[in-house]
Amino acid sequence: MDWRRSAGRQPRADLGGLYGHHQAGADGRPPPARPRRRPALPTAAPADPAVGSAGRRHPALPTAVSLDLRGLFRLAPSALVGCFAVGVVTGTMIAFAPLYGLRIGLSEPAAAALLVALQGGSLLALWPLGALSDRRDRRVVIAAVAATGAVLSARLALLPAGSPAWLVWTGFALWGSQVLCIYALCVAHACDVVPPGRIVPTVSGLLVVWAAGAMVGPVPGALLMDRVGPSGLFVYAAAGCAALAASS
Numbered sequence: 475m476d477w478r479r480s481a482g483r484q485p486r487a488d489l490g491g492l493y494g495h496h497q498a499g500a501d502g503r504p505p506p507a508r509p510r511r512r513p514a515l516p517t518a519a520p521a522d523p524a525v526g527s528a529g530r531r532h533p534a535l536p537t538a539v540s541l542d543l544r545g546l547f548r549l550a551p552s553a554l555v556g557c558f559a560v561g562v563v564t565g566t567m568i569a570f571a572p573l574y575g576l577r578i579g580l581s582e583p584a585a586a587a588l589l590v591a592l593q594g595g596s597l598l599a600l601w602p603l604g605a606l607s608d609r610r611d612r613r614v615v616i617a618a619v620a621a622t623g624a625v626l627s628a629r630l631a632l633l634p635a636g637s638p639a640w641l642v643w644t645g646f647a648l649w650g651s652q653v654l655c656i657y658a659l660c661v662a663h664a665c666d667v668v669p670p671g672r673i674v675p676t677v678s679g680l681l682v683v684w685a686a687g688a689m690v691g692p693v694p695g696a697l698l699m700d701r702v703g704p705s706g707l708f709v710y711a712a713a714g715c716a717a718l719a720a721s722s
Contacts, residue, residue: 541679546664550676552613552722553664556620557680559721560656561687563623563714566695567653568592568688570707575642577635577704584639591643595650603655604662612663616656617722620715623653627712631705653715657684 547554571592575585607615630645661680668676691714698706 550664550667553660556660557684558687559718561684562691565688566691569692574704574707579636588646591646592650595647596654599651600655616659617719620719624712624715627708631708
């Protein structure tokens with residue numbers, strides 16, 4: 475085994491010696507070194523990391539981020555209250571939409587598809603509503619969307635059991651196109667009024683407030699559905715949307 479290993483290395487050593495001898499030339503001196511090419515792109519970082527490749531200075535990174543809900547409430551009370559209210563309503567709707575579908579006689583796949591209808595409606599309407607809020611007072615748009623959500627909720631609360639699946643899907647898509655967009659409008663309103671350096675903690679705080687509403691909202695919603703029936707889900711949503719429209 476040893477002689478095979480040494481035999482395998484020997485040709486490489488001989489070729490190396492022959493190559494070196496050929497490179498050195500007849501006089502035994504090594505060949506002149508070839509000039510090194512410069513890289514096509516610079517590899518060194520710019521002296522100032524805050525300056526980008528286009529010469530523009532990036533905004534300074536925040537040194538500390540704190541959650542100041544009191545300060546946020548003073549600056550944008552509509553955004554804070556709106557995020558909590560929409561968390562209560564949408565958290566309940568997303569949690570119990572399939573159960574609502576089963577209670578009114580939909581099949582399991584059709585009941586599960588209600589969640590798709592909710593998100594699909596929001597996806598289609600978010601851009602137009604955002605563009606509208608860029609041209610109008612966002613608080614007015616939030617109030618109008620919440621009022622529309624209250625009307626849709628009241629109408630869907632009257633939907634009888636045994637309704638065709640396409641009709642229920644359409645109602646959920648229309649509801650999602652309004653109520654599920656309120657959170658984004660509230661965040662945009664808050665970012666309009668806070669200083670630029672406070673945008674990151676503001677968005678984080680609104681997300682926490684929304685999550686708190688989504689956590690506590692399903693509890694009374696479930697109790698109302700047990701007492702009233704499946705329509706209690708939209709009675710609950712109508713009350714929440716109406717309260718939000720009145721407070722915006």
